[in-house]
């Protein structure tokens with residue numbers, strides 16, 4: 001597992017702007033990101049998407065939600081994804097999790113084709129979705145039922161310690177604060193030691209103060225656990241603060257229009273760092289453009305009676 005510190009500001013050899021639709025948003029300060037070789041040598045590919053797209057077919061017609069997307073994520077990266085509302089971010093994560101099969105393309109996680117949910121891919125939803133009838137410890141250990149009792153207990157204790165929930169192990173989810181509930185959900189997702197942790201706007205329902213605290217905690221968890229993370233958010237600020245690599249999607253159907261390595265060292269990353277502010281401004285502009293484009297595209301599709309709402 002490479003040190004996360006070394007992931008920042010590196011450009012993979014041969015990695016261009018890595019956009020799947022040819023749109024590039026060039027700046028000098030922020031190199032295009034991509035997996036491959038960091039200063040510490042080549043890294044394993046944790047996740048690969050090749051020509052992935054997805055359309056929903058319903059009574060109201062077909063919605064082209066995502067893609068095509070070509071993307072590689074190296075083991076140990078913390079990839080954050082931003083994009084306008086409805087551009088397919090959640091769809092992308094659900095495809096990677098194996099909850100939904102893509103309409104086209106292939107997804108490979110740790111070298112194996114994704115064909116359904118697996119404990120090697122942990123998922124954290126916007127709402128915690130803890131089981132209300134189980135204690136915090138019961139929730140965290142839920143995915144470990146195949147383990148011998150002692151090993152399971154040990155793993156649960158380790159995760160409760162890691163997420164600062166040891167004192168409330170016996171509490172029910174409704175007795176916890178929103179931040180603690182989300183920490184328990186993260187602990188549950190981490191319990192089977194997944195190679196990939198997929199997080200879909202996990203802090204969206206939290207107040208601003210708790211959200212900032214959770215950002216610190218998830219950063220620390222990632223540094224300690226070393227799991228590859230893919231994190232969806234509406235907040236450009238959150239994306240830039242958390243990610244070693246930040247992707248921006250276009251309006252629906254979402255494609256990668258910007259792929260940036262963070263140039264700010266991960267260890268101490270104050271929001272006041274000019275590099276941080278620069279990347280945030282650049283990405284805010286990219287997302288704004290994508291949002292206004294997608295509104296215009298939808299209007300013109302509606303006028304011409306075209307496919308996709």
Ligand SMILES: Nc1ncnc2c1ncn2[C@@H]1O[C@H](COP(=O)(O)OP(=O)(O)OP(=O)(O)O)[C@@H](O)[C@H]1O
Nearest residue numbers: 056058063065084085086087088089090091092252
């Ligand atoms: N089960 C479904 N059936 C039909 N259409 C769907 C379904 N799920 C999502 N969609 C549509 O697909 C598009 C992408 O949805 P998705 O939830 O992936 O976007 P998103 O970027 O995560 O949105 P947001 O940022 O608002 O949460 C949207 O137009 C949405 O209405």
